[in-house]
Amino acid sequence: MSLKNYLIPLSLSLLLSCSVFSQHEKRLEKADENFNRFAFVDARKIYHKVAEKGYESLDLLKKLGDSYYFNAELDQAVVWYEKLITNYGDEVDPEYIFRYSQCLKNVKRYEEADTMMEKFNALSSNDQRAEFFVNTRDYLNFIELQSGKFRLLKLTTNSKYSDYAPSFNNQGQLVFASSRGGSGMSKTVHEWNEMPFLNLFSSDIIEANGILKTPKKLKGKINSKFHESSTSFSKDGQTVYFTRNNYTKRKLGKNAEGNILLKIYRATLDEGVWKNIEELSFNDNEYSVAHPALSADGKKLYFASDMPGSKGLSDLYVVDVHEDGTFGEPKNLGDHINTEGRETFPYISDSGRLYFASDGHIGLGGLDVFVAVPEGDGFSIPYNVGKPVNGSTDDFTFVLNEDTKIGYFSSNRAGGKGYDDIYSFKQTGELITSCNQYVSGVVTDANSKEILSDTEVILLDDNNNELQRTTTDTKGAYKFDLECETKYIVRATKSEYAPTEVLLPTNNVLEYEYTLPLQISKGGLEDKEAKEGDDLAKLLALQTIYFDLNKSNIRSDAEVELQKIIATLQEYPQLKIDVRSHTDSRADDNYNMYLSERRAKSTIKYIVEKGGIEASRVTGRGYGEANLINTCKNGIKCSDKDHQLNRRSEFIVIK
Incomplete structure (x- = not known):
């Protein structure tokens, strides 16, 4: 399984219904078998042949789109998701509306992508991704403000294969994962994306400009015949945490469905050779644990997982690292960070900032890089780091040396040398990390x-x-x-x-x-003679303060007018008023008297508590329906609008 894109639903059970097209049954069964073990390229070839014969169904279009989506080929996925949404709109699960929106961003059709997110929000109002979209509709404007804080540098280290997951080994080198060839390296092609398996390499860093020297494979048994990726090193460079397929002591582990998932391992350096490889205690055969990120003090390890309790396709977690090398209980980083989408590839800078990749938070398309700053016991809301780090494709595995301002990230954007490429940059400005x-x-x-x-x-x-x-x-x-x-x-x-x-x-x-x-307006009380018995609201030309039917709470429109009463009382400290609250004629007379008393008390409380006015300056009582200002008495039919005129408060000058 690919380490970059493993964080998909691990129980894909989208079984095609082929009874109508029996001539395709065997072919589709083979495609389904490939798809369900994540051999997307092989499955896709069969699905295409079936589609070319004129066969089309909701499941076929979903799987064709997914075969590209989960290989990060969003520009190709958009074609099939578009057919899916167009032909089967009412039957499509909301998750596919979200995926289609992501793919539209990839081809920079942002208005259409936002329209799809509006639809996704209507169908999934409790989904945090929808909530983020609703609260950040002007995300493109913010990203433009955020952009330009990094300047890309020239890097010639990439191969024609996949290169990503850079990390600093604190020994003056950059360690990264690559599927490039090399002496003694397995040429096995992985069926997920027909790429060779990943191994770990290191390159010396030229600090002045971030240029990397010729890469070399890490020594020792840290590299196996399966995938290795995403490393994180202790400050002394003597301990490394890394991601690997579930392969321990030459035994390949699988989950109950027969899939090979991911685990985090730890190794120590002995005279330049990585030894003492052990898997971490909180790994499990039934879910993936991957992409470690060690805090600067070595006391906390962050990682991505789809373990039980995860909010989305993958969440970010943290676990305490004890002095004896054992671990505490993993803790989910919570709703500020995790969504129903993918949060993955965490990195903790020396200052404690959390950088990570996500397609659940609102971005430019695919995975975007976000930053969250320490806040209390956790982190702030995430902020998109903007262009040129982020674009319409997958951008991920961001690391930054905060002293030199040199950093690296990976992307599958156009113009690269391989399937994924590593890019270097110089930070030139401070990111916006507050509202x-x-x-x-x-x-x-x-x-x-x-x-x-x-x-x-x-x-x-x-x-x-x-x-x-x-x-x-x-x-x-x-x-x-x-x-x-x-x-x-x-x-x-x-x-x-x-x-x-x-x-x-x-x-x-x-x-x-x-x-x-x-x-x-000119006026106020300076050019008016306020006499006892005058209604202050009329003197100040205030809008009448009304109440909703059977309610005594202060409405938002009433707050504006009460603030004007407060301002006048503050300006004229000798002024005293009597609050007189009234109801309409509906309901029982005794109840209306009780209701008006509640309204008077509610109004007085607002003026005293919100305005800081002495309680002795504000008196009041309720008058029920005794002082109606129109003909809407008991037994008289009136409109709601006419009744509302009687649900009011007056502010009578008493001194």
Whole structure:
């Protein structure tokens, strides 16, 4: 099984229904046999011949698409998935909608890919991949902002075969997996993709430019006649963790279905030769454990697996490495990192940043490289590292020397020398690894539309605590920095004008600017005589504060108006008000009295707690349906709109 693409459903049981086309039964049975043991190239040849004879079914199109998809040939898979979606749209499992979207990105048909993700979201609302898409619809804009932080360097080490999974051995060399030939190396061709089996090689690094010298196979029994890949070395370079097919003590292990999965092994260096090869204790014959990444202090080992409890096709895990070399219990890295797709090839930098490849998080197509920074006991949400590392094909196995800023990654992009190639780069800028949002706007006179300079604009949290304050410039403009997924209040205030407030809840888009123009009106209480018994809401020309039927909670539209009441109470500390809440005539009179009391208390509580107003300055009570403002009394038929006019609160000046 290929180490790069092993993380597919390991129980593919898409059995073709061939009863209608009996002449193809034996041929399709052979194809199914090849497909189910991951011999995709052999299976594909038979499926093509059957398709050329005019045979078509949902299962055949799925398998033809899958035979390319799981070999990372997404430009070819798109043809068959397109036929699948077009001809069998209502019968197709949502997972194929997602795969089709990924393939469309590969051929840079991004608008169509997003349309498919919209459909995927509608069918799979609980899928985290759908949630990520909904929350990052402007992902292309963010990736453009992120792009350009790496400059690709020239590298001539690649062969015409597959070269990938670079890692630093902390001895001045880069170790990587390659299916290139060499003396004493098996020429066996693997049936997954008709490539020779992978072995581990090392190359000396020229630190000035990251150029690699002629590769040499690692010495010792670390290389076998099966696949070896994805290494991670201790700081002293004397211990290596690596991925291999399930091959221990010259015995090949298989799972219950007869498939050869992957395991992580450990070896130590003895006079230049790798010895003492042992498989790790948390391996298992029934699931794959692969792609190790050791933390800088050697105390934690990260890896990819589809072990029971995994969220997707593969998840990232971490396990403690004890001083005596034993291991703790593997822990899933959780929903910030793992999706229903593939998260794989982790790498932990010396500063503790987690780089990994994923097709579950939103990217440019295929596997993209993401970075997550340490946060508490885990990691932040992942950030796409942008172009030129990421493109529309598979980009993966990213490593970076944070001192020299030289790093390497692998890709199967066009223009390479082989099936997969290693690319070197120089980091030239810092990645965006935090959610950056802003709000800006212009303050104007609500009536004359005149631009108002020297206007104070205040940013408050939803508890009315002041966070930032600024004054508009000669063009009436202001700007604040914001945090993601946070509720704010933006208030504008100027002498001879009534203050105005706008509620601003932010989203979780990683880089986003809100445009929020503010309009204020001349007046307020400065040019008005506020007498006892006046309704403050009318003096300030506020919108009426309404309640939903049978509810006492403060609605979001009401919050905006209550913030204006709060601002006035803060500006005039001698002012006292009486909150009078009313209901419509529906329901029992006694119940309506009880409901209006709840509404009065809810309004008073908001003003006191959110505005920091002394409780003695805000009194109130409920009046039930005693003071209707229209004819909608008991027994009178009225519209919902007319009834709502009676569900209100008033703010009567008492001092």
